[in-house]
Amino acid sequence: MNKEILLVPVGVVPPEVCKWLEGALPRVFDCSCRVAPPALHPDFAWNKRRKQYRAESILERIQAGDAAWALAIADLDLYVPDLNFVFGLAQGVMARAIVAVPRLRQSYYGLPEDADLFRQRVVKEAVHELGHVFGLEHCHDRRCVMALSNSLEDTD
Numbered sequence: 001m002n003k004e005i006l007l008v009p010v011g012v013v014p015p016e017v018c019k020w021l022e023g024a025l026p027r028v029f030d031c032s033c034r035v036a037p038p039a040l041h042p043d044f045a046w047n048k049r050r051k052q053y054r055a056e057s058i059l060e061r062i063q064a065g066d067a068a069w070a071l072a073i074a075d076l077d078l079y080v081p082d083l084n085f086v087f088g089l090a091q092g093v094m095a096r097a098i099v100a101v102p103r104l105r106q107s108y109y110g111l112p113e114d115a116d117l118f119r120q121r122v123v124k125e126a127v128h129e130l131g132h133v134f135g136l137e138h139c140h141d142r143r144c145v146m147a148l149s150n151s152l153e154d155t156d
Contacts, residue, residue, distance in 0.1 A: 002032065002066055002067050002068060003031045003032065003068055004031055004032040004033065004034065004066075004067040004069070005025055005026075005029065005031060005032070005033045005034075005067060005068070005069045005070070005071055005130065006033075006034060006035075006036050006064050006065060006067035006069065006070045006071070007021055007022060007033060007034065007035045007036065007071055007072075007073055008036045008038075008039070008040070008062055008063075008070055008071065008072045008073065009035070009036070009037075009038040009072075009073050009074075010038070010040050010042055010058055010062075010072050010073065010074040010076065010098070011038070011040075011041065011042050011074060011075060011076055012038070012075060013038070013073050013074070013075045013101075014075065017073055017075070017101060017122055018035045018073060019035075020119050020122060020123060021033065021071070021073065021122065021123065021126050022034065022035055024123045024126075025071075025123075025126060025127070025130070029130065029134075031068070034067075036065070040058070040061055040062070040072075042058055042074070042076060044057065045057035045058045047079070050079060051077075052076075052077045052078060052079040052085065053074070053076045053077065053078050053079070054078070054079060054080070055078040055079065055080050055086055055088075055089040055098055055100070056089065058072065058074065058076075058078070058098060059072065059089055059091055059094075059096060059097070059098050062096045062098065063096075064095060064096060068095060069095045069096065069097075069130065069133055070095065070096040070097075071096070071097050071098070071099065071126060071129065071130060071133075072096070072097070072098040072099070073098075073099055073101065073126075074098055074099070074100050074101065075101050075102060076100060076102065077100065077102050077103065078098070078100040085100075085103060086100060087099065087100055087103060087104065087125045087149055087155065088100060088125050088126075088128065088129040089129065090129045090130070090132035090133050091133075092132055092133050092134070092135060095133055096133065097126075097129035097130055097132065097133050098129070099122065099125045099126050099129055101118075101122055103152070104118055104121040104122055104125065104152070104155070105118050106118065109152075117156075120156075121152070121155050121156070124145055124149075124155055125149070125155065127145050128145050128146060128149065131145065131146050142154070
C-alpha cells in the first residue's frame, strides 16, 4: 500500500478542484496524492424527498485501491440522517472520507463567486475530513481546522 491519498471524483467535479487538492494535501500530510478517473455515478444515493445525496451511501462504495487513503470529492449536496446537510464525512476505520463542494461556493447562497475563498474552503474541509481519517477528533478551538463546521462562518 502506498503512502498516498487517492482523490476520487464522484459524478462531475470541476478538474481544478481536484488539482487544488492534489497540490495542497501533500504539503499538509507529507504524502503523495493523485486523482483517480471518475468511476462512480451517484444516482443510487439520491433521496428524492430531500433532493440530496446520502453521504454514507456514497462513502461505502469509495475504494482506495493501492493507496493508503481515499478522499472522494463530490459536487453534490450531501446529507446524513438528522442533519440538513454536511460539508463532508469520514470513516476513519475504512481510511476514506468525502467532501461536498456545492455549499462551499458563494454562489450557492446567491452571492458573487469568489474563487480564492472557494479554494480555501475546499482545502480546509478536505484537511478536516482527512484529519478524522487519521484519528483526530473535533477541536474546541474555533481557529483549528478540526473544529466542528456546521456553517460557512465556522469553516471560514
